Structures are given as structure tokens and as C-alpha cells.
Amino acid sequence: MAANAIEVSDLRKSFGDQCVLDGIDLRVQAGTVFALLGPNGAGKTTLINILATLVAPDSGTASVDGHDVVADRDSVKRAISLTGQSAAVDEVLTGEENLRMMARLSGYSAPDARARAAELIERFDLADAARKRVRTYSGGMRRRLDLAISLVATPPVIFLDEPRTGLDTRSRQTLWTMILGLAAQGITIFLTTQYLEEADLLADRIAVIDHGRVVAQGTAAELKGRVGGEVVELRNPDDEIVRELPTDGTVQGLRTAIDVLDAASVPGASVSIRKPSMDDVFLALTASHDTTTAAAEELEVIR
Numbered sequence: 001m002a003a004n005a006i007e008v009s010d011l012r013k014s015f016g017d018q019c020v021l022d023g024i025d026l027r028v029q030a031g032t033v034f035a036l037l038g039p040n041g042a043g044k045t046t047l048i049n050i051l052a053t054l055v056a057p058d059s060g061t062a063s064v065d066g067h068d069v070v071a072d073r074d075s076v077k078r079a080i081s082l083t084g085q086s087a088a089v090d091e092v093l094t095g096e097e098n099l100r101m102m103a104r105l106s107g108y109s110a111p112d113a114r115a116r117a118a119e120l121i122e123r124f125d126l127a128d129a130a131r132k133r134v135r136t137y138s139g140g141m142r143r144r145l146d147l148a149i150s151l152v153a154t155p156p157v158i159f160l161d162e163p164r165t166g167l168d169t170r171s172r173q174t175l176w177t178m179i180l181g182l183a184a185q186g187i188t189i190f191l192t193t194q195y196l197e198e199a200d201l202l203a204d205r206i207a208v209i210d211h212g213r214v215v216a217q218g219t220a221a222e223l224k225g226r227v228g229g230e231v232v233e234l235r236n237p238d239d240e241i242v243r244e245l246p247t248d249g250t251v252q253g254l255r256t257a258i259d260v261l262d263a264a265s266v267p268g269a270s271v272s273i274r275k276p277s278m279d280d281v282f283l284a285l286t287a288s289h290d291t292t293t294a295a296a297e298e299l300e301v302i303r
């Protein structure tokens with residue numbers, strides 16, 4: 001196994017005159033969970049599709065499990081699984097039949113395929129749906145089946161494109177548990193998400209992508225470090241947040257922040273201090289594109 005399960009170097013992709021990926025560099029260590037975090041339209045799916053060999057890059061290089069995504073597509077395809085490939089689902093078959101078929105195609109013996117299908121049906125709460133034809137499924141059932149199918153096999157690298165979309169709380173918990181379990185087996189998970197707490201919870205490393213560029217990369221703790229040490233909150237007597245100021249966490253930084261809040265002189269207000277959330281990280285890192293806004297000034301770390 002390659003030490004880096006995924007390597008991306010200066011990857012570029014445009015659709016017409018729209019530049020969607022503007023020079024992406026990434027490395028994902030084998031056996032880790034990597035989260036690509038970014039807003040809608042940031043280029044996440046395009047990057048996953050290039051890594052999964054569904055879309056060709058314009059320039060730059062990318063390899064998955066040691067295989068080049070352009071020169072060695074077949075090897076890459078054998079090394080991965082990808083969600084959202086509902087084309088793999090046979091509408092006429094039942095959910096259970098689909099799962100068993102995928103398990104057989106992935107090399108399971110007939111009894112093992114049956115067991116694997118049963119396990120996934122249970123985990124993704126598909127018991128009622130398992131014996132019905134997929135054609136009759138609701139959107140939510142389809143979504144759970146799609147995820148279950150993408151997790152039938154355990155190839156070296158699994159791509160999950162916004163996996164939590166359309167999942168209920170219970171299925172989401174199942175998914176998270178499965179992701180961490182797969183990583184513990186040495187499988188590399190590359191997921192995309194718009195949800196900061198999901199990246200924070202699951203990922204060993206996070207890359208924040210915006211307008212086709214990686215604007216920050218690191219562990220959740222490192223990213224939080226870039227935003228500041230502590231956030232000072234000012235709350236009114238109804239316990240509503242009136243203002244939040246990121247600080248560097250030093251005594252001087254906190255003192256200055258409290259002076260700023262004091263000057264706002266909200267009657268009966270109270271002050272509390274908290275660690276920055278991933279939301280703070282994301283806002284701070286992406287707002288820097290547009291430093292003229294009041295919001296960006298508000299996010300300036302007080303030192």
C-alpha cells in the first residue's frame with residue numbers, strides 16, 4: 001500500500017470558461033479519514049469525480065492508491081468505491097438482492113454475500129425495504145441503500161460525497177460509526193461535507209476548499225489555531241449572543257476583547273469564553289476573500 005493513499009498536485013479543471021478547480025494540492029495518508037470541507041459549488045464533487053476517474057482533469061496530476069487517475073484508470077477503479085452511483089442500483093431487484101449482487105461482484109462467497117447484505121440492511125434500517133423492489137423506494141430509502149451499497153466492499157479507498165445528505169439521525173450515526181470502523185481497518189476514507197462538525201468529528205485532516213482552491217489544510221485543532229485561541233461572547237439578559245470576538249487566547253487579547261465589549265455597554269450583559277467552533281474556522285478562512293465586509297472585520301483575531 002502506498003504511504004499516501006491519495007496525492008493531488010496542481011490539479012485544474014474548467015467547464016467552459018468557468019474555472020472550477022484552480023490548482024489543488026492534497027495528500028491523504030493511507031488509513032486516515034480526510035474531509036474536504038466547502039460550501040455548495042466549491043468544487044468538491046468535481047474533485048471526487050476526477051479522483052474516481054469519472055471526469056478527466058485539464059492539467060496537474062492525481063493518484064489514488066498509487067495509481068495515476070488518467071494513465072491507470074482501471075487500477076484506480078479497482079481500488080475504490082464511490083457513493084452516489086445510483087446507476088449501480090438495479091430498479092427491478094429488491095434492496096437485498098442489490099446488496100447481495102454487489103457483494104458477489106466484490107468477491108464475497110454466496111453465504112458471505114448474504115451475511116454482508118443482512119448486516120447492512122440492519123445497520124441502515126432497511127429491514128422493511130429489503131424485500132421491496134428499488135423502483136418503489138422513497139428518496140430516503142434510496143439514499144440509505146445507495147450508501148449501504150457503496151460500503152458493501154472494503155476497497156483500499158472509499159469516497160463519500162456528502163454522505164449525510166438525506167439521512168435521518170439514526171442512519172447518520174450508523175454511517176459515522178462505520179466510517180471510523182473502516183478507517184480503523186486501514187481503509188482510507190475521503191469524504192466531502194458542508195458540515196463543520198462532521199469534519200471535526202470524523203476527520204484526521206481537513207482541507208477547506210472555496211472557489212476551487214484549498215484555503216486551509218490541517219487537523220481540526222490546527223485550523224482552530226489559525227482562527228484564534230478563544231472566542232469571547234457577549235450575551236444580553238435573555239442569554240442571546242449580542243457579539244462574538246475571536247481572540248488569540250492570551251491575557252492581553254482577552255483583556256482587549258473585553259474592553260471592546262465593555263464599550264458596547266449592553267445593559268445587564270454577561271461575558272463568556274469558548275473554544276472556536278468549526279463554523280468560526282470556516283467563516284474566518286473564507287471571509288478573507290472579501291475583507292471589505294463588516295463580517296470580515298468582526299472576525300479579525302484580537303491580540
Ligand SMILES: Nc1ncnc2c1ncn2[C@@H]1O[C@H](COP(=O)(O)OP(=O)(O)O)[C@@H](O)[C@H]1O
Nearest residue numbers: 015016020038039040041042043044045046047
Ligand atoms: N459537468 C459540468 N458542466 C458544467 N459545469 C459544471 C459541471 N460540473 C460542475 N460544474 C460547476 O462547477 C462548480 C462546482 O461544482 P461541484 O464540483 O459540484 O461543487 P460542490 O460539489 O462543491 O457543490 C459549480 O459551479 C457547478 O455548476
Ligand SMILES: [Mg+2]
Nearest residue numbers: 044045046162
Ligand atoms: Mg457536490
